[in-house]
C-alpha cells in the first residue's frame with residue numbers, strides 16, 4: 001500500500017503546482033508540467049485552501065466541534081405545528097406521525 005502525499009513546487013514562470021507522489025519520494029526539484037523547466041520544492045503552504053483541502057476540512061471540523069455548542073440540537077417544536085398562511089395546517093405535516 002502506498003501512501004500518497006501532495007507536494008508543492010514552484011516554477012519561476014508558472015507559479016506553484018501540486019504533485020502527488022508516494023510519501024518520501026519527492027526530491028527538491030520537479031519538472032514544471034507547463035514549461036518543463038525545474039521547479040523548486042515549496043515547503044510552506046502559501047495556497048493552503050487549494051492544496052490541502054482535506055487538512056483544512058479536518059481543521060474546520062475540529063474548530064466547529066469546539067466552538068459551536070449544541071445551539072441547533074433542538075428545533076422549536078411549535079413552529080412546525082402553527083397554521084400556514086391559508087389558515088389550514090400544512091398537509092405535508094399531517095402525514096407525519098403524531099408524537
Ligand SMILES: [Zn+2]
Pocket residue numbers: 011012013014015032033034035036037
Ligand atoms: Zn513552468
